Amino acid sequence: MDTPELAVTATRPIALDWTAAVPAVREQHWRRVHGDASLAAWLAPLAPTHLHFGSEFCEHLLPSPRVLREAVRQASERGLRFALLTPVASPGVIERLDALLPLLPDGMEVVANDWGVAHLVATRFPSLGLVAGRVLCRMTKDPRLDAGWAGRCGHALAAPAMRALFERLGIRRLELDMPVFPGEEALDGLPLPAGVHLPFVYVAKGRMCRVGSLSMTGPERFAVGRRCKKECLRMSAAASRPGREDACSAVQLGNTLFSRHSDAMAHSLRHAVGMGRVARLVVAGESL
Amino acid sequence: MRIVAPVSRLSEIGLLAQAGASEFYCGLVPPEWLGRFHALSANRRPSGNLKSYEDLAAAVELAHAHGAMLSLVLNAQNYPAAQAEAAVEIAQRFAGIGGDALIVSDLGLVHVLAARFPALRVHVSSVATCRNAAAARLCLELGARRLILPRDVTIDEAAGIAAEVPDIEIEAFVLNDGCVFEEGACHTIHLPGQMGGPICLDRYRYSYRRRDGGELPPHLAARLRENDEAYERWLWYRFSCGFSTTPEGLPYGPCGLCAIPALRRGKVAAIKIAGREAPTARKLASVRMVKSVVDRVGGGADDAAVRDFAMALRPSEAHCATGFMCYYPEVLRVEAN
Numbered sequence: 001m002d003t004p005e006l007a008v009t010a011t012r013p014i015a016l017d018w019t020a021a022v023p024a025v026r027e028q029h030w031r032r033v034h035g036d037a038s039l040a041a042w043l044a045p046l047a048p049t050h051l052h053f054g055s056e057f058c059e060h061l062l063p064s065p066r067v068l069r070e071a072v073r074q075a076s077e078r079g080l081r082f083a084l085l086t087p088v089a090s091p092g093v094i095e096r097l098d099a100l101l102p103l104l105p106d107g108m109e110v111v112a113n114d115w116g117v118a119h120l121v122a123t124r125f126p127s128l129g130l131v132a133g134r135v136l137c138r139m140t141k142d143p144r145l146d147a148g149w150a151g152r153c154g155h156a157l158a159a160p161a162m163r164a165l166f167e168r169l170g171i172r173r174l175e176l177d178m179p180v181f182p183g184e185e186a187l188d189g190l191p192l193p194a195g196v197h198l199p200f201v202y203v204a205k206g207r208m209c210r211v212g213s214l215s216m217t218g219p220e221r222f223a224v225g226r227r228c229k230k231e232c233l234r235m236s237a238a239a240s241r242p243g244r245e246d247a248c249s250a251v252q253l254g255n256t257l258f259s260r261h262s263d264a265m266a267h268s269l270r271h272a273v274g275m276g277r278v279a280r281l282v283v284a285g286e287s288l
Numbered sequence: 289m290r291i292v293a294p295v296s297r298l299s300e301i302g303l304l305a306q307a308g309a310s311e312f313y314c315g316l317v318p319p320e321w322l323g324r325f326h327a328l329s330a331n332r333r334p335s336g337n338l339k340s341y342e343d344l345a346a347a348v349e350l351a352h353a354h355g356a357m358l359s360l361v362l363n364a365q366n367y368p369a370a371q372a373e374a375a376v377e378i379a380q381r382f383a384g385i386g387g388d389a390l391i392v393s394d395l396g397l398v399h400v401l402a403a404r405f406p407a408l409r410v411h412v413s414s415v416a417t418c419r420n421a422a423a424a425r426l427c428l429e430l431g432a433r434r435l436i437l438p439r440d441v442t443i444d445e446a447a448g449i450a451a452e453v454p455d456i457e458i459e460a461f462v463l464n465d466g467c468v469f470e471e472g473a474c475h476t477i478h479l480p481g482q483m484g485g486p487i488c489l490d491r492y493r494y495s496y497r498r499r500d501g502g503e504l505p506p507h508l509a510a511r512l513r514e515n516d517e518a519y520e521r522w523l524w525y526r527f528s529c530g531f532s533t534t535p536e537g538l539p540y541g542p543c544g545l546c547a548i549p550a551l552r553r554g555k556v557a558a559i560k561i562a563g564r565e566a567p568t569a570r571k572l573a574s575v576r577m578v579k580s581v582v583d584r585v586g587g588g589a590d591d592a593a594v595r596d597f598a599m600a601l602r603p604s605e606a607h608c609a610t611g612f613m614c615y616y617p618e619v620l621r622v623e624a625n
Binding site: 116138152165204207213220235 | 335365366371418424425449477492500
């Protein structure tokens, strides 16, 4: 099997000293972050290779230039390659990226979750490595579905029209979630090297943020684009449906609903890694 | 400013055109689609679609007879290769019967269709989640003539995109049918009610926790409870005030009528009424409401007069004051200033 790269994601500066430690320390780290002994034991032999920093989902979590510089420096000190995570973009995000992207050295990756961001990088910063993030790599991931819906949960990433779009924009790599009903052929036939997120898939993302409206009052509470106090950095919500037995547990973090991999998804991901279909594992670096 | 209205029945076209709609959009599920793909729809709606190419041809003819344009929706989240080929076949048939525009969500498909069918306009669907000028430029380069903004934009953002990329028309939502998540970033299925319905209306119970594993302090837990109660109220408005109408049939729910003057100043070319699946009466009432406001704006009424008129239409002053029914609640901030 080809050993995949391993990226750690973070929306804010996190301790990285464990990344260079022995596998036993890394196992302990992963067990503490995700509370899953099996996952921790599986990840422990893989030394992290990348830091993915920023936010895929929220315009308010794009780092400032100072924080970005510091994160790049911190990754470099630990021998980790750096990728900037960027969200679905309002015009304000595009303006801020205009100031952030020149800070990145040639070849550094930008994970775009917005076609406008992809276009910006392709046209104004072509020396950066453009990656299509999982918001752009669409597939149905409803955690409430049973196997009868499996036929409706595929992706279209290998369709010629999508391939042409990736090529037009110079996209080098894809990031995606595990299909919720992965078969033996899961992740086979993708047109570009794939990074796969774990142990959560993102299900749905709003621009409105419920918990981000905690400190707001009046008519613009729950409205889009208003400044929040970044409550999501401190708290999340386990989301459950009383009386239902969903295979995947759900978590709301800020404006995004996630679901945790089912046992079948975790098994299938390991199989796909064994088959060499996964170029990079992208592991949530913080507890949800 | 063009008023874009949904249709799902041929009988609606004349009625809505007479009420003031200048463009129509519809879906189509070709008879062979279900058997070929085991998918309910060639677009995002399992219902609310025309059933045959004959109906589609008749819809084009009726729309043109009323001086209106007809767009066909191809706005699934994605189109795998075989479905993309089938979508091209649908587009070809649509072009052959004189259709006007395709509303397309998959940007790869946008380019294919714009290149293959130059006689058809291609409009980028709100499901593409393109909501900045850089994305609008990409849509333009791919051959699109119009970008339909997603629901979750502000008036200033819409106007800014229109100003930065004047060669692509901008369309914005004005009435009905809100979403909680961004349509193009919501990878769920609107399940039948007994399975939970749309995920944002499903009865999820939230249990808040600190991410560092600590205890939530009581005052924070209390604030979260209050926030959840407010959210439930917002959700009720977002879903059309419990899908209610006035006794005269005027719909409550997401509304941008007061924003029409600002959208017009911002060079937004078209305003969209959502709700293909709605009953004819709701569509008709919606078009009449929007047209009456557009006429006042065109007649020179100032923003305050337009706002007073719009709020008195249903009437809905109390609902409007909450801001939760607004697509563009910033209009209330302007009023307060």
